Amino acid sequence: MSSTPTPGTGPARVVVVDDHAMFRAGVRAELGHAGAGVVEVVAEAADVDEAVAAVEAHQPDVVLLDVHLPGGGGAEVMRRARTEARFLALSVSDAAEDVIGTIRGGARGYVTKTITGAELVDAIRRVRDGDAVFSPRLAGFVLDAFSGTFEVAQIDTDLDRLTEREREVMRLIARGYAYKEVASELFISVKTVETHMSSVLRKLQLSSRHELTRWASDRRLL
Structure with a gap:
């Protein structure tokens, strides 16, 4: 060494x-x-x-x-x-x-x-x-x-529920990308984006992309 x-x-x-x-x-x-x-x-x-x-x-x-x-x-x-x-x-x-x-x-x-x-x-x-x-x-x-301005442990716990691909989809959707744009960005189908998005909302216990954007913004994930 x-x-x-x-x-x-x-x-x-x-x-x-x-x-x-x-x-x-x-x-x-x-x-x-x-x-x-x-x-x-x-x-x-x-x-x-x-x-x-x-x-x-x-x-x-x-x-x-x-x-x-x-x-x-x-x-x-x-x-x-x-x-x-x-x-x-x-x-x-x-x-x-x-x-x-x-x-x-x-x-x-x-x-x-x-x-x-x-x-x-x-x-x-x-x-x-x-x-x-x-x-x-x-x-x-x-x-x-x-400095404790935001709680890192809570971010980690929430994100641990998501796969790496779900995190990628989550971040793009929360930033305002359309499903077709997300599909193009990640080289996957629109149907796959929809499937990942449904899984993200279910795991995070959110009901809409508007709530997802607010959730991600509050945690400085955008």
């Missing part, structure tokens, strides 16, 4: 974990633009098992980690990997439950995939050096959670 890196010395050694090969390639290219000696991608992984193996084999400074992965998600990687590496979440999701759950799982930071290459390089090096790094909007979720 590697020792904790000394701030500011040498390139930040990174394992990139994401289930989309094209995205991993894009991240590698962006990090490469920073130049030699700044960030070094030492391995990539596409699911939880691959990620755990790569992290334990390479003992990087930072693990750049997607939140939703085949095999259990980013939290499972953090739970299983025997490492002193620091974890930085890089996700398309900006939902409060993902941000809070990931930080509770042990991540030192959370940034969204709208981040620029230069910002990502800076975030990686800051996390390597011991800082906590968040996209500006997401920092508010963390502050609110730890």
Whole structure:
């Protein structure tokens, strides 16, 4: 197991974990633009098992980690990997439950995939050096959670009733998407969207999409 890196010395050694090969390639290219000696991608992984193996084999400074992965998600990687590496979440999701759950799982930071290459390089090096790094909007979720402004445990309990696909459908419907738009976004049929929506409303004990929008808004899931 590697020792904790000394701030500011040498390139930040990174394992990139994401289930989309094209995205991993894009991240590698962006990090490469920073130049030699700044960030070094030492391995990539596409699911939880691959990620755990790569992290334990390479003992990087930072693990750049997607939140939703085949095999259990980013939290499972953090739970299983025997490492002193620091974890930085890089996700398309900006939902409060993902941000809070990931930080509770042990991540030192959370940034969204709208981040620029230069910002990502800076975030990686800051996390390597011991800082906590968040996209500006997401920092508010963390502050609110730890100040008790909203009840994280209640969010977790409610969302535990939903499958990952039901959560995706729930969030899009609550944001005002039509069933046809949700189907197109998630590459599923309208009938499947309707089935998931019925299940979401039943599990959350809600009666309409209007109530669902209010429920999600109150919990900062939009």
